[in-house]
Amino acid sequence: MKGFDALERALGESGRPVVCCFPLYPPLELFHAMGFNPIVLWGLKPFLASTSACDKHVQTFACSVGRHLTEFLLSGDVAGVDSVFFYNACDTLRNLPEILSRNMIGAGRQAKFYHFHVPMQGLGAGVGRDYFKGEVGRLASSLEKDCHVAFSNRNFQDSVEKYRKMRGLHAVLQERVARGQLGFGRYARAVHEGHLVPVEAAIDTLQSLAREPPSNPRREGLHRVMLSGIMPPPPELSDAIERAGLVVAANDIASMHRSFRHTPRFNGDVGDYYVDFYSRHCPCPTLLFTADQRAGYLADMAKDNGVEGVIFVGEKFCEYEYLEFPHIEKIFKQNGIHVLSLEVSIDDRDNVAPLEGRIEAFAELLGSEGP
Amino acid sequence: MTENEKRPGAPKSRAGQNLTALIMNHYAMLHDAAKDKQFVVWASISVPTEIFKGFENVIVAIPENHAAMSAAKNAGVPLAQQAEAIGFSMDLCSYARIDLGTELGDPKASPAGGLPRPDLLVSDTNNCSLLIKWFDIYHRLWGVPHFVIDVPFCYEEQKETDREWIVGQLRELVTLVGSMTGQAFNPDKVKKALARTNEALVHWKAFLALAAHRPSPITAFDTFAHMAPFVVSRGEKQTALHYKMLLGEARARIDAGDYPVQNERYRLLWDNIAPWHQLRAMKARLAASGANLVHATYTSCIGTVEGGYAHYPYDGRDPLLYMARVQNFSVCPYGLRLRFKAMAEIIGHVGIDGVVFASNRSCKVYSIMQMDLQRLIEEKHGIPTILIDVDHADVRKYDEESVFLRIEALIERIDQNRGPGARPYRC
Ligand code: SF4
Ligand code: SF4
Numbered sequence: 001m002k003g004f005d006a007l008e009r010a011l012g013e014s015g016r017p018v019v020c021c022f023p024l025y026p027p028l029e030l031f032h033a034m035g036f037n038p039i040v041l042w043g044l045k046p047f048l049a050s051t052s053a054c055d056k057h058v059q060t061f062a063c064s065v066g067r068h069l070t071e072f073l074l075s076g077d078v079a080g081v082d083s084v085f086f087y088n089a090c091d092t093l094r095n096l097p098e099i100l101s102r103n104m105i106g107a108g109r110q111a112k113f114y115h116f117h118v119p120m121q122g123l124g125a126g127v128g129r130d131y132f133k134g135e136v137g138r139l140a141s142s143l144e145k146d147c148h149v150a151f152s153n154r155n156f157q158d159s160v161e162k163y164r165k166m167r168g169l170h171a172v173l174q175e176r177v178a179r180g181q182l183g184f185g186r187y188a189r190a191v192h193e194g195h196l197v198p199v200e201a202a203i204d205t206l207q208s209l210a211r212e213p214p215s216n217p218r219r220e221g222l223h224r225v226m227l228s229g230i231m232p233p234p235p236e237l238s239d240a241i242e243r244a245g246l247v248v249a250a251n252d253i254a255s256m257h258r259s260f261r262h263t264p265r266f267n268g269d270v271g272d273y274y275v276d277f278y279s280r281h282c283p284c285p286t287l288l289f290t291a292d293q294r295a296g297y298l299a300d301m302a303k304d305n306g307v308e309g310v311i312f313v314g315e316k317f318c319e320y321e322y323l324e325f326p327h328i329e330k331i332f333k334q335n336g337i338h339v340l341s342l343e344v345s346i347d348d349r350d351n352v353a354p355l356e357g358r359i360e361a362f363a364e365l366l367g368s369e370g371p
Numbered sequence: 372m373t374e375n376e377k378r379p380g381a382p383k384s385r386a387g388q389n390l391t392a393l394i395m396n397h398y399a400m401l402h403d404a405a406k407d408k409q410f411v412v413w414a415s416i417s418v419p420t421e422i423f424k425g426f427e428n429v430i431v432a433i434p435e436n437h438a439a440m441s442a443a444k445n446a447g448v449p450l451a452q453q454a455e456a457i458g459f460s461m462d463l464c465s466y467a468r469i470d471l472g473t474e475l476g477d478p479k480a481s482p483a484g485g486l487p488r489p490d491l492l493v494s495d496t497n498n499c500s501l502l503i504k505w506f507d508i509y510h511r512l513w514g515v516p517h518f519v520i521d522v523p524f525c526y527e528e529q530k531e532t533d534r535e536w537i538v539g540q541l542r543e544l545v546t547l548v549g550s551m552t553g554q555a556f557n558p559d560k561v562k563k564a565l566a567r568t569n570e571a572l573v574h575w576k577a578f579l580a581l582a583a584h585r586p587s588p589i590t591a592f593d594t595f596a597h598m599a600p601f602v603v604s605r606g607e608k609q610t611a612l613h614y615k616m617l618l619g620e621a622r623a624r625i626d627a628g629d630y631p632v633q634n635e636r637y638r639l640l641w642d643n644i645a646p647w648h649q650l651r652a653m654k655a656r657l658a659a660s661g662a663n664l665v666h667a668t669y670t671s672c673i674g675t676v677e678g679g680y681a682h683y684p685y686d687g688r689d690p691l692l693y694m695a696r697v698q699n700f701s702v703c704p705y706g707l708r709l710r711f712k713a714m715a716e717i718i719g720h721v722g723i724d725g726v727v728f729a730s731n732r733s734c735k736v737y738s739i740m741q742m743d744l745q746r747l748i749e750e751k752h753g754i755p756t757i758l759i760d761v762d763h764a765d766v767r768k769y770d771e772e773s774v775f776l777r778i779e780a781l782i783e784r785i786d787q788n789r790g791p792g793a794r795p796y797r798c
Contacts, residue, residue, distance in 0.1 A: 056742065057742050058739055058742070059730055059732075059739060059741075059742070061462070061732045061735070061738075062735065062739055088496075088523070088524050089500070090500050090501075090735075091499045091500050091501055091734075091735040091736035091739075092735050094500070094524050094704070094736065095706075095707075095735070095736065095739040095740045096739070097706070098526065098706045098707035098740070098743075099707060099739075099740055099743050102707065102743065103743070117523040117524070117533070119521050119536065120496055120500075120503070120519060121519045121520070121521040121540060126543075127535075127536060127539030127540065127543070128521075128536075128539075131532065131535070131536040131539070135532075138532075288500065288503050288504075288519060289519075291503075291504075292511075295511075314460075316462065317462055317735075319462075319463055319464070319500075319501045319504065320500070320501075320504060322460045322462065322463055323459070323463060323467070323501065323504035323505060323507075323508065324504065324507075325458065325460075326457065326458040326459060327508065327511060329458070
């Protein structure tokens, strides 16, 4: 596993058992409060040399996210995965838990699997809300039983505050990116490493990044774009975006802004906390009940941040994103915002030259209309 | 080989004729009823459509059935291309592309002239999650309400809490339809519809069970074609009658010694959605070589729950509770353990020599996990398997020669397993 040592060290030093979570919006605070180190299995590509272990189990038409997290758990290169948590998401991820558990057990690496079901009809009121609170309660009880630790409101509150702080730092850093003071690629890398280390270590990294002097003195003539997709573009593309004279004024990346926008207040009821967490979550194609809010949300985000163009970073084989693209694209175009749609597949991340050319052409298009 | 197959172009069996009439009437009825301003629901295949029988003049169209029929009648590609031309990726499920092409493009390419515009969309996460996004497109475009039945993923036997959650949603659906149509819900009519479905499924399961006979009087291709009434006209008398007729014909074939693959030497199981564009060609090419797809996981699950083989009957009681319970009928979204259980049950009941896993780029929910299932079947049952690439409704993603090369390899492995006296096989 390439360059994973530092992250693994950070996990080891914390002395807590590791729970690997997918997809992106798991109940991190709950696991943390129960004594775990929750990490989110996203953005693993830089740490993986290949997908050879995954290729024995998952067809190549699964997205890179699913294949990389399978590789991560099945390759056996990572020591100390104690548990895995998943909740219901897309058609690729729903099939993975038993593939993972069976083959991890087969390789002599026992990990306890936890999950809950987020009602995709919505959590607004009545049955959905009650059902989901039951699901959260069931998960908390399983953790209490397995960890021999009683759930404590105080611990949970402490964990909530840590995650609030971490998410708040993301807002600060995105603002620095939007001002041209921090490269988007650098920020994206810090975010993805942050998903894989203890929240305390992530906070330290983000704080030092926030204190760094501005890295990009150029402020004039930059065209403001928004990035949208499941994953940020690969580092070479992020660099290409900035080299082309574009600044990432806002991001609607699932593993970035969508993950960090909202931290609820804790009223003493952990079920209520997660009802709030999901029902007021940043709209995302993976949370089916947010579908009606998404176009308006993105249009406002673009307007509030003075965005001139949107770059969709399409994750090849992600049906959720691809079924919404035509509609979202139409909305932006109606609002006079240019759209560039890029598709990044598992191998394209190593071969970005053709995409760079399209980014340059897009920057020229925005430039021809003036800032 | 049946008489029909011996003489291409020979008239269909009575059940075959009845099926054609039933489906043609269904699509004609949809268009006529919509003209009459009846309330049109578009529902996905896992929605328990008997629920709408609790209201008057509510008709139900199933876009997946329309897509399958279009693919079977060679209209799949032109319709999918219409969706691709307006920006939908070719990587998306071919059912979705065919349907979006029909509705957002020119519906004239559809064998049924498309579907009448819905008043309500009802989808179900137990099909797949993609389908919710597909229906959402119409919801946004036409301003039609979209009701999502959220079913917890099926990795194990349905939990009581999950059942209650589904029942709660079915109640909400009843309230919604009642308010949109201005009618009161009549649960007795739903009970009656469920009783008819139950009767249909008794015949269906008896029909499927005949595959245990050697040679088998049925093929999986028959089950693909004849699942349509269950999909489009559940809860109706004609559906029960159709399956009774189908069963009677299959029994008569045994009596007459007239089998679809007269010289049946290889009994295969199919795992995935039907290859709609290949039904005749694949059936004929297999049959010519003594191979019969005697069962398919796709159709065998109808009427069961959670990987069982037996019919899960309606007990005549609370209809919403029963409909919630049988939400776990469809094998495609099961987890690995239940998928394996379903296949093991078929192997045990029917007798299978080899398994064809159709890896379907369009349908991730059905396909991802097949590599592990292959290993499990080979390890636990000693049955050879192959993985072939098939898109269920997009013939552009199908290569007959490479598929049959693999089938040939499967047959050779079956022969090897049988020992030195086995006859060589060629496709
Ligand atoms: S990128 Fe899309 S397909 Fe892949 S795991 Fe995420 S939601 Fe699923
Ligand atoms: S992805 Fe599969 S289950 Fe979903 S609509 Fe397509 S064929 Fe059906």
